[in-house]
Amino acid sequence: MQKNYSRLKVLEKHPLKKEIFFLIEKDKDLENLFLDNCDFKKFKRPKGYEGLVRLITEQQLSVASARAIFLRIKKNLKSFKPEEFLKLSDQILKETGLSRQKILYCRILAESIKSKQLNFRKLHKMDDEELKKNLLKIKGIGEWTAECYMLASLDRPDIWPVKDLGLQVAVQRIKNLKKRPSEEKMEKISKIWKPYRSTVANVLWASYD
Numbered sequence: 001m002q003k004n005y006s007r008l009k010v011l012e013k014h015p016l017k018k019e020i021f022f023l024i025e026k027d028k029d030l031e032n033l034f035l036d037n038c039d040f041k042k043f044k045r046p047k048g049y050e051g052l053v054r055l056i057t058e059q060q061l062s063v064a065s066a067r068a069i070f071l072r073i074k075k076n077l078k079s080f081k082p083e084e085f086l087k088l089s090d091q092i093l094k095e096t097g098l099s100r101q102k103i104l105y106c107r108i109l110a111e112s113i114k115s116k117q118l119n120f121r122k123l124h125k126m127d128d129e130e131l132k133k134n135l136l137k138i139k140g141i142g143e144w145t146a147e148c149y150m151l152a153s154l155d156r157p158d159i160w161p162v163k164d165l166g167l168q169v170a171v172q173r174i175k176n177l178k179k180r181p182s183e184e185k186m187e188k189i190s191k192i193w194k195p196y197r198s199t200v201a202n203v204l205w206a207s208y209d
Helices: 002-011 017-026 028-036 048-058 063-075 082-087 090-096 100-114 128-135 143-153 165-174 183-193 197-208
Strands: none
Touching: 002 017, 002 028, 017 028, 017 183, 017 197, 028 165, 028 197, 048 063, 048 082, 048 100, 048 143, 063 090, 082 100, 090 100, 128 143, 165 183, 165 197, 183 197
């Protein structure tokens, strides 16, 4: 590490400096990744209903397409609250580009919050495992959405969304794998990066984009 310190000096001012140097020490394959993407930012989404709707919108879509749809949804709302969303007709929501299935998911989520089945104040106090388990009870929220909510909305430090295609491709590149790693392989590779796997996910997304 000492002989490479001059190269790594560019990372000294990064807000995630502690995590970055820990990770480079653990896994040399990450060194060039961090150097090549030294200005990477955290993936961020709002907390609560707005953040989950944004992530549901992003399921299996490109970042640009999902962003355009989400902004059209937001334009139709006085405030991004479940009760306001439920006032919108299916026709208005279809015109934003949101699919019929995702309209249903966002409505189910809104009703879950209204009925207090989902309480964000309680949810946000749970540990990662419990929080994920509770989010998965809501139709339309799968593992990817739950994990990205914990990572991007709640800034949890050790989240690793193994189902994310971008992460799989990026891991394949940095590890020089012949094919895209399976979810099991992704989990196995990531063990050495604990407890800062969110930082690795963020820099890998930056390299993939």
